[in-house]
Amino acid sequence: MSKNHLYKVLLAPRVTEKTATLSANSNQYVFEVARDADKATVRAAVEHLFDVNVEAVRIVNVKGKNKTFRFRPGRRSDWKKAYVRIQEGQVIDVLGGENP
DSSP states (O other): OOHHHHHHHEEEEOOSHHHHHHHHHSOEEEEEEOTTOOHHHHHHHHHHHHOOOEEEEEEEEEOOOEEEETTEEEEOOOEEEEEEEEOTTOOOOSSSOOOO
16 A cells, blocks of 8 residues: 555544543544545554554544535535554654653
């Protein structure tokens, strides 16, 4: 698999209270991934980009919400997220700060 494709698989980290708890307690991180990504490509991308060993990957398709935009009905886009569990003792720095 080409390195350019691996860079396009992970779109952004998802940083919420739930994901912060997951990263602190169970060594899991959550990323927004490309719609065509599967578990193998997400695993390869995380291992390549962050130099960690991935134990497990779970992928969730998130359905877009129906919303109103300027009094017209519309729909937000569907997207995909991946829960990535890495080995104990390894850390991914998603916020760009110092490692503990």
